[in-house]
Amino acid sequence: LGWDPVDASRFSQEERWQVAVDYKRASPYILNYPRTIADLTPRLGQIQAPTLVLWGTHDLTLKPSSFPPLVSAIPGGAGHPIQGSGHQPHIGKPDQVQKLVLEFLKRLES
Numbered sequence: 001l002g003w004d005p006v007d008a009s010r011f012s013q014e015e016r017w018q019v020a021v022d023y024k025r026a027s028p029y030i031l032n033y034p035r036t037i038a039d040l041t042p043r044l045g046q047i048q049a050p051t052l053v054l055w056g057t058h059d060l061t062l063k064p065s066s067f068p069p070l071v072s073a074i075p076g077g078a079g080h081p082i083q084g085s086g087h088q089p090h091i092g093k094p095d096q097v098q099k100l101v102l103e104f105l106k107r108l109e110s
Helices: 006-009 011-027 029-036 043-045 064-073 094-109
Strands: 052-055 076-080
Touching: 006 064, 006 094, 052 064, 064 076, 076 094
Parallel strands: 052 076
Antiparallel strands: none
């Protein structure tokens, strides 16, 4: 759908209703998960796989400013903000995400 909560008003009532239904189906405990998960930030330096991190500049769930330090902590990590996107840039800006992923994969081939 290309849905992005930053500009949800351009979607039909039915599309907005479906998103609400999906959220209601999620576990009510989903917001508690972050408190129960160990902080793995100190282990980011152990990642050996090529890693691309993409984030939305208008993310209302996670702080966009938290991503550059995360990328810097990953050896060989690459990151890119998606301008104007919210929490799910792969949904809100799929063309941009696809382009960045393909460019990242092409660099790995060289």
